[in-house]
Amino acid sequence: MNRGLWDRETVALMLLAAYMPIALFWLVYGGTGALARLGIAVLILAVWNIAFMLARAQPPSFAALIMALAVAMLAPEDLGVFHLLLGISFGAVMGELVFGGWGRNVVNPATVALSFLGFGFPGFAWPGFDDPVIWAAIPAAVIGIATGVMPVAVLASAFAVGCAVVVTGVPLPENVLQIAGLVLVLIVADPVTSAATTLGRWLNGLLYAGLVLLFALQWGGAAPVQIAVAAALLASLATPLFDEMAVSLWIAQRRSRHGRN
Amino acid sequence: MPARMFGSGLAPRFPSPPADASDPILVITQEAGVRTPIGQTLRITPLVQQGEVVHQGAPVACLRDEPSVQFVAPMPGRVARIALHPGRKLSEIVLFHEASGDIVQHDHLAATTEPKLRHLMQAAGLWPWLRRRPFGGMPPAKERPAAIVVMAIDTRPFAPDPRQALMGRKDSFARGLQALTLLADGPVFVCQQAGPPLFDSADRVHMVECGARHPQGSAGIRVHALAPATIEAPVWDIHAEDVAALGDLLAVGVLPTTRLVRVAGAGLRDSRLIRTQSGADLRELTQRAALPGAHMLISGSPLDGHVAHWLAPRHRQVTVLPSPRPGSPKHWFIAALTQSALPKPVIPTAALTQAFGAALPAAPFIRALSAGDDEMAMKLGVLSLLEEDIGLADYVLGGEAHLADLLRGMLDRIRKEFAT
Numbered sequence: 053m054n055r056g057l058w059d060r061e062t063v064a065l066m067l068l069a070a071y072m073p074i075a076l077f078w079l080v081y082g083g084t085g086a087l088a089r090l091g092i093a094v095l096i097l098a099v100w101n102i103a104f105m106l107a108r109a110q111p112p113s114f115a116a117l118i119m120a121l122a123v124a125m126l127a128p129e130d131l132g133v134f135h136l137l138l139g140i141s142f143g144a145v146m147g148e149l150v151f152g153g154w155g156r157n158v159v160n161p162a163t164v165a166l167s168f169l170g171f172g173f174p175g176f177a178w179p180g181f182d183d184p185v186i187w188a189a190i191p192a193a194v195i196g197i198a199t200g201v202m203p204v205a206v207l208a209s210a211f212a213v214g215c216a217v218v219v220t221g222v223p224l225p226e227n228v229l230q231i232a233g234l235v236l237v238l239i240v241a242d243p244v245t246s247a248a249t250t251l252g253r254w255l256n257g258l259l260y261a262g263l264v265l266l267f268a269l270q271w272g273g274a275a276p277v278q279i280a281v282a283a284a285l286l287a288s289l290a291t292p293l294f295d296e297m298a299v300s301l302w303i304a305q306r307r308s309r310h311g312r313n
Numbered sequence: 314m315p316a317r318m319f320g321s322g323l324a325p326r327f328p329s330p331p332a333d334a335s336d337p338i339l340v341i342t343q344e345a346g347v348r349t350p351i352g353q354t355l356r357i358t359p360l361v362q363q364g365e366v367v368h369q370g371a372p373v374a375c376l377r378d379e380p381s382v383q384f385v386a387p388m389p390g391r392v393a394r395i396a397l398h399p400g401r402k403l404s405e406i407v408l409f410h411e412a413s414g415d416i417v418q419h420d421h422l423a424a425t426t427e428p429k430l431r432h433l434m435q436a437a438g439l440w441p442w443l444r445r446r447p448f449g450g451m452p453p454a455k456e457r458p459a460a461i462v463v464m465a466i467d468t469r470p471f472a473p474d475p476r477q478a479l480m481g482r483k484d485s486f487a488r489g490l491q492a493l494t495l496l497a498d499g500p501v502f503v504c505q506q507a508g509p510p511l512f513d514s515a516d517r518v519h520m521v522e523c524g525a526r527h528p529q530g531s532a533g534i535r536v537h538a539l540a541p542a543t544i545e546a547p548v549w550d551i552h553a554e555d556v557a558a559l560g561d562l563l564a565v566g567v568l569p570t571t572r573l574v575r576v577a578g579a580g581l582r583d584s585r586l587i588r589t590q591s592g593a594d595l596r597e598l599t600q601r602a603a604l605p606g607a608h609m610l611i612s613g614s615p616l617d618g619h620v621a622h623w624l625a626p627r628h629r630q631v632t633v634l635p636s637p638r639p640g641s642p643k644h645w646f647i648a649a650l651t652q653s654a655l656p657k658p659v660i661p662t663a664a665l666t667q668a669f670g671a672a673l674p675a676a677p678f679i680r681a682l683s684a685g686d687d688e689m690a691m692k693l694g695v696l697s698l699l700e701e702d703i704g705l706a707d708y709v710l711g712g713e714a715h716l717a718d719l720l721r722g723m724l725d726r727i728r729k730e731f732a733t
Contacts, residue, residue: 056325056664059711063660105649111657112650155658200663248661248676299677303692312543313692 060155063201063243064114070195070202073188074238075121081182086124092133093120096140104149115154119144122162122238126277127169128176135176139169159288160245162238166281178275186230189237202241205250209257210236217265224268228276232264235280245288251301252294259294260287321671322526323664323705327470327615328579337477337573337586342594344393346623347373347384347406350441352699352721353450357384357403365392370417370437370568373406379454381431385438387570387590389414405623408592421566427495431455434559437568441626442555446533446542447696448728458549460540461497463490465505465553466523468530469614469704471577471630473586478554478573479511485560487512492559493551494518503553504535511553527616528670533702537672542697544732552627572629574598578615580608580633593624599633607636617704617717657713659683668706675706682719687727695723 079086097120101112123140131139143165148157170178196202214229240246240260247256263283267274274282306313349355356377361367367390372383374395390408398404424433434440435454445452452458465475479486493501494517501518505511510520521539523529532550542548554572562568570590577584581602589598595610611632612621618632619625643651659665661676669675673694681690700717707716 055712056709057711058660058662058664058709059713060657060660062711063662109649111652152658155660201660203661204663243661244658249674295677299674299693302674306541306694310541312541312546313694313696 061114064118064154066199066201067118067196067243068114070192070199071118071121071238073191073195074125074185074234077185077188078125078181081185089124089127089136090120092136093124093140096137097144100141100144100149104153110149110153113154116144118242119148119160119162119165122160123165125181125238126162126166126179126235126281128173129179131169131173131176135169135173139165139172142168155244157244158292159285160239160242163245163281163285163288167285170278170281178277180227180276181231181234183230186234189234193237193241196237196241201243202237203243203246203253203256205253206241206246206257206260207236209254210240210261211257213258213261213265222265222269224265225276228264228268228279231276232261232280232283235277235284236260239281239284240287245291247291247294247298249295249298249302251298252291255294255297256287256291259290260284263287321667322468322524322529323667323709324526325470325616325705325708329471329577330581330584332575332577332584332586337588339571340587340589340593340598341388341410341571342589342597343410344594344597345387345390345408345410345590345592346594347387347403347408347592348623348626349384349403350444350451350626351449351619354398354402356401357397358401359395359397359406361392361395361406363392363395366390366411366414367392367408368415368417369570370419372436372438373408374403376454377401382435382440382451382454383438384441385417385568385570387592389416416567419562419566419568421563424492424563430492430495433562437562438570439555439559439562439568442558443549443551444532444627444699445547445549446536446699447544447547448724448732449699452547452549456547458497458499459542459546460499460536460548461493461501462532462536462539462548462550463493463501463503463553463556464530464532464535464550465503465511466530467552467629468523468525468527469616469630470527471575471584471614471632472530473573473575473629475553475573476505476511477586479557482557482560483512485557485564486553487515488560488563489556489558490518490560491515492563493556497549499540502535502539504530504539505553506530524670526667526670528668528702528705531670531702531705533698534670534672537694537697541694544696544727548697552629554629555627574624574629574631576602576631576633578611578631578633580604580606580635589624591624591626595622595624595631598624598631603633604635609634609636613701614704616708617701656683656715659710659714664709665706668709669703679706679714679716682716682723683714685723685726687723687730690723691727691731695720696727699724 097116104110143161147161147164151157247253267279357374367386369389374384376382394407396404424430504521558569571588611618612625
């Protein structure tokens, strides 16, 4: 029988294709160290995915590679293998696999893993990025939007806030906006854990950008990646509320127009 | 939704030989099957015996609970077989064509009031061409809908253009529309592509322009947008060609039983446009045009059709697809990597939003459908939809979400819990 393309794995592969520019630039500038971190992350996630496949008949997803990339890029530097193993395992298992795998998770597992690593091992420094890696987020977002796998409204609303900040000249610590943009594309624009309604997506992007702004101004000594990851975590927790609001509003508008649903 | 500026919906492409540009030819198959509308199992009383010769338009069965609603012979013929399921539910009544048969003439002049119009439509066999929402199937004999939606657009792949079916029948179409206003409490909406209206302005008849991409021309999406169906306020839909047939019935007392049908698909040598009767034999319609090898005959479009022997009552498409070849069984490890006991989750993408024509919040709707949240689904408009309306979404998601099955299960549950 005829079948369309947009099943879970196609979406995961499209997202992976969108993230290729970021991954390539990061690997080129990060060298063997970056490659080793990525390899470790992929290996840990492969083991957990196979474990859940065998234990719960839960098919693995290519989305694990996206999580591996996000964690390898954004995790605090100089963490040993054991720390990475703990953080990635916690994020993958508690953030995604226990819910039934990618597509059924509530928060992005990479955000959970990064938050765990940040809170658990505060002595390690958060990474910085070379400019080409940050600029590579633009083609990644373009590919994601063009293929329809990234929510346009989330990206657009957060970008609009970023533009407003630049125009009004709000004094922010160095690199916060750039790295917030990278995290926006890598983590916040995940189609599963971002809001699923148009209004919800606008609010989702606005909240993320607003939290980044708040943390940047009020959280003394926080690293840009730390600020962005914390904002992403809190914003993703609020997305079900945004969707609920958007759906309620849609139902109310429809009822007022037609007198019934 | 942002995609509205480009026109919402999708244009899925399926392989098929190019369509023959010539005028449609009339094909009356030697066998035809009378069946109930899709999604309904109806208890009937046969009105003919096997072997009996019937005229075109003669009643062959009626509903057991509402005898005024009759199923008629789509061609003059001999009754070959009457097949009933347990409980006297109609499976099929098969007719062999008799070229010398006559045509039944109805008393059309008397149908000036609503009860007489209903009686004429039910006696002439036009009632099964109407479809009600919620739940689908033909409406009860005495139901008055809140609105009627006339579909003069069909955006499904390979669908014949209803405007071509209406060519030269403007008066019949207008007469049919006027008659429909007698049956409904509310307005009659005529959905068509952008262009000159297909009818002269009339009281309570409204023209609605629709986009050219699917599912903009899907009746459920239009009902959802124009007059949402509820349990208390059912809405009917009918194809524009059937409205013209009603106009002809009112003018001359004879219901035209042929319709414009497109035969297409990857399993054919030639794609063609024909006029054939309701219940036509799909094998005969395709036997000289099909490519060698096993293939599936589908009544309906590749998105929402079903494998069938006879052209279904409201269908205007026949799709021929090569049968899938049985593959070797997968290694257990590969199967474990790719298959799962639970259906894979649906990821909200732009494709999913467009598969619903940006008409409703797609991801919350799918979640309500998957979780069996009947009340939320009703608030989101599930009562206006039927399986064919979400065929595109099912296709886009790779067929793994089984949305049509979920929708039918939910509608049956709602009917049981809320509508009785």
